Amino acid sequence: MNTHATSDFSEAYIALGANLGNREATLIEALKSLDQHKNIHVLRCSGIYETEPVGYVDQPMFLNMAAAISTSLPPLELLSVMQTIENRLGRKRMIHWGPRTVDLDLLWMEGCTMNTEKLVLPHPRMLERAFVLMPLAEVVPGSEPSGLHTTVKTALERLEGKEGIQLWKTCSWPSESALSGN
Ligand SMILES: Nc1ncnc2c1ncn2[C@@H]1O[C@H](COP(=O)(O)OP(=O)(O)OP(=O)(O)O)[C@@H](O)[C@H]1O
Numbered sequence: 671m672n673t674h675a676t677s678d679f680s681e682a683y684i685a686l687g688a689n690l691g692n693r694e695a696t697l698i699e700a701l702k703s704l705d706q707h708k709n710i711h712v713l714r715c716s717g718i719y720e721t722e723p724v725g726y727v728d729q730p731m732f733l734n735m736a737a738a739i740s741t742s743l744p745p746l747e748l749l750s751v752m753q754t755i756e757n758r759l760g761r762k763r764m765i766h767w768g769p770r771t772v773d774l775d776l777l778w779m780e781g782c783t784m785n786t787e788k789l790v791l792p793h794p795r796m797l798e799r800a801f802v803l804m805p806l807a808e809v810v811p812g813s814e815p816s817g818l819h820t821t822v823k824t825a826l827e828r829l830e831g832k833e834g835i836q837l838w839k840t841c842s843w844p845s846e847s848a849l850s851g852n
């Protein structure tokens with residue numbers, strides 16, 4: 671895991687989810703694959719949370735986490751790398767919001783908003799999802815990057831006021847050695 675971004679790299683935030691197979695091993699594999707890409711550095715990882723399925727509820731519990739990365743890739747190329755990793759790890763798209771071996775969502779990239787068929791940034795549903803916001807709060811820096819029109823902390827407090835949040839933190843994460851394979 672790299673700890674420094676260089677100037678032509680910008681910071682981006684990714685939500686990871688898995689509810690089929692060896693969920694934790696798949697999340698680690700996805701992070702390793704991101705970090706091994708020459709234009710992506712994994713900067714920080716949240717803990718892993720076990721979460722009730724949201725949306726389509728008749729499916730297994732998820733593990734969710736978030737990561738801060740730095741990347742020199744433009745947004746659509748980053749999305750394409752993420753989708754290649756999802757496919758390699760066995761993601762099949764069968765049911766909308768249904769079970770998946772791994773899901774990588776691009777939440778937002780510093781200084782970048784866009785609204786195209788392939789990619790919407792910031793992610794349009796991120797502020798409604800405790801399974802995204804709680805891990806994300808662990809990896810955003812104190813001075814949060816712009817573009818969200820709210821802070822992650824405020825969005826999470828708003829959500830907590832609306833509904834009881836069912837999340838269980840299962841472990842604090844991935845040590846560098848988990849990513850490097852040592
Ligand atoms: N910010 C984004 N991150 C990831 N995919 C996005 C984003 N914005 C748009 N998309 C598009 O959404 C499509 C569907 O993505 P995916 O199958 O991962 O959705 P999902 O995870 O089931 O649902 P949700 O988008 O609500 O999280 C992708 O093919 C991608 O082109």
Ligand SMILES: Nc1nc2c(c(=O)[nH]1)N=C(CO)CN2
Pocket residue numbers: 686687688721722723724725726732734767768773801
């Ligand atoms: N708990 C939980 N529920 C979900 C998740 C997820 O990652 N975690 N992802 C979904 C589609 O992106 C739909 N529902």
